[in-house]
Amino acid sequence: IYTTVFILIICFTSVLQKPLNSTDAWEQMKIQKAIKLFHIVSCVRFVPRTNQKDYVKFVWSKNECHSVLGQVGGAQDIALSDDCLYKPGYRGAVVHEMMHALGFIHEHQRLDRDCYVIVTGYGKSLHNLIQIAGTDSRFPYDFNSIMHYRQRDYLKGIYGEILGTQDIALSD
Known part of the structure; x- marks a missing residue:
């Protein structure tokens, strides 16, 4: 029996720039943990962007977490607020938004x-x-x-x- 595994590669970048003197190293680590979880449970791989035209971009949002449904082309924001990143189970919230970017509905x-x-x-x-x-x-x-x-x-x-x-x- 032969099993073929197909891996879908999604390029990403992360620009979590908050106002004032906020640092985002902690948030970057949380996004990396969510991506690692995503890799464990799926065949989709989010890899750091080099020069790809189409990619997702993790950005900080003041009010809510959201993502456009499916690929739009070019830079596509996955917006994450403190509510997403600092609540228990934050990885699930980040993965949820990653799934929207891949085209999954609720x-x-x-x-x-x-x-x-x-x-x-x-x-x-x-x-x-x-x-x-x-x-x-x-x-x-x-x-x-x-x-x-x-x-x-x-x-x-x-x-x-x-x-x-x-x-x-x-x-x-």
């Missing part, structure tokens, strides 16, 4: 999500909770995906919420 934005979770409130209209047409439901719904928000990720009553699993009777 698991709870699948068209079939209502079969698995309950999303309440007017928060359904928020860009992070709305369902996305054309999403692939050929794969099992992954409650443990790093791309799946947990109930605590949205403030109850303000943005709507993800309430947890649907009770699905598989047999009578």
Whole structure:
């Protein structure tokens, strides 16, 4: 049996420039740890950029962590705030944004999500909770995906919420 392993190479650079006298060595180390985790669990490799035209760039954001969905060409920001970098489980937050840059949507934005979770409130209209047409439901719904928000990720009553699993009777 032959197994072919394909490795996708993504070039990156990191420019976490905060205002005033802030140093970013600690943040750089945290990004490196997240990249190392990503390498352990996937065949995608983020390598330092030399002169590549298309690459992702880790940048500091004052307010939030975010990334454009999929490759846009040229420099593509993965914005990381202190909230992402200094909370427990920060590697998961960084990897989550790296996955967006690769084109992955939130698991709870699948068209079939209502079969698995309950999303309440007017928060359904928020860009992070709305369902996305054309999403692939050929794969099992992954409650443990790093791309799946947990109930605590949205403030109850303000943005709507993800309430947890649907009770699905598989047999009578």
